[in-house]
Amino acid sequence: MGNSDEHEMSCSELLQAQALVWNFSVIYVKSLSLKCAIELGIPDIIHSHGQTITLSKLIESLPIHRSKSHCIHRLMRLLAHSGFFVKQTQKQEEKYSLTPASRLLLKQGPFRATTTFLNQFEEKYFNPGLFLSTWFQNSDETPFYTMHGTNLWQVMFQDQELRRKFYDEMEDDSRLIAKVIVEECEEVFKGVESLIDVGGGTGTVTKAIANAFPHIRCTVFDLPHVVAEQGTDHDHNLNFVGGNMFEALPPANAILLKWILHDWKDEECVTILKHCREAIPSKEEGGKLIIIEMIIEDSNIDKERTETQLCWDMMMMAGGGGGGQERNKMAWEKLFLAAGFGDYKITHLGLRSLIEVYP
Structure with a gap:
């Protein structure tokens, strides 16, 4: 006899369930298709054309073997459906143009997300995810450790090329988020006379703040070798x-x-936050902590962005330096109180939020 649960499902439910499983079985194809488009230079070709480009003209411009020309429309069809290109049909000919998402993939664009995307295919980042079930059955700190025998930061310290790609990713992201915070969050910097950007790397965000608000004395604080x-x-x-x-x-x-x-365990976060608390004056004297992080499990965020946040959290669990995670509002509040902060204010910025935390 079969399982009784199977017979309790209607045909519609069975088909919906199968569709969900099939979706998960092929969802990686979207990422691989976009990776292919970036490597072939499709966004840049369309951009250089200066207007909507016909499929035939696009194919002429691509560095592909002639025998593969008839396959390009299939690649573009999926990526247009996914929101990376706009597809039009005029006089029975396909034409394509860029969307805001594909503009972030231009090699010389002012704001780029290409590095963040392509870095996810780095073997040292990607492969630990294949060891998740193994990791759940051992005592290793992360799946990354299960695979490499050490943590991400140690590997990055030894691998100059991986470190360079990580810094490029952070710089590209900082350039985009800096534009947002100086243009959309001007009130955050009202009354601020001095600012320390902790872990600020090359100073991309700090430079943008310094240029937008010349009265603020800005300092990038990072490890001595950085x-x-x-x-x-x-x-x-x-x-x-x-x-x-x-x-x-x-x-x-x-x-x-x-x-x-998000890179650190709760205890380590509290240590960092306590040092922040010690370094700033009281709220009445203008002291504040400005945090840019994800806030997951927020009912105000749509399902698609929530899914991205939760996937990012799983990625942090698999490949982070040990204990990294994305946190919900309750978890953030717990950290703030443990470090001696009393109040906070949240401004949503896409997938992340700007959190003003006060002593």
Whole structure:
């Protein structure tokens, strides 16, 4: 006899269930197709054309073997359906143009997301996800450790090319988010006289803040070897200071933590936050902490963005440095209270949020 549960499902339910399983079985094809389009230079070809491009003209411009020409429309059909290109049909000929998403994939675009996307295909990032079930059955800290025998930060320290790609990813993201916060979150910086960007790397966000608000004395605080790579030629209201956020931070009115805390366990986050609390004045004297991170399980965010956030959390679990995670509002509040902060304010920024935290 079969399982009685099978007979309790209607034909419609069975087909819907099968569709969901099939969707998960082929969903990776979307990512691989976009990777192919980027590597063939399709967004740049369309952009260079200066207008909507016909399928035949696109094929002529692609570095492909002539025998594969008839397959390009299938690639473009999927990517247009997924929102990366606009497809039109005029006089029985297909034409394509860019969307805001594909504009982020241009090699020379002012704002790029290509590095973030392509980095996910790096074997050292991707392969630990294949060890998830193995990891759940052992005592290793992360699936990354199960595969490599060490953590992500150690591998990155030893692998110069992987480190370069990581920094490129952070810089590209910082360029985009910097535009958003200086144009859409101007009130956040009202009354701020000095700001420390903790883990600010090359200073992309800090430079944008310094340029937009010349009255703010801005400092990038990062590990000494990172700071040493930035040279000494900086604007009058921007400088770099080396140190360790787990030990102490320089004093300032405001401290910025962009995508820092999701890399660490709760205990380590509390240590960082306590040092932030010690470095800033009271709320009445203008002290604040500015955090840019995801807030998951938010009912105000649509299903598609929630799914992206939850996938990012799983990626942090699989390949992070150990204990990295995305947090919901309750988890963030718990960390703030444990570190001695009393109040906070949230502004949503797409997949992430800007959280102003006050002593």
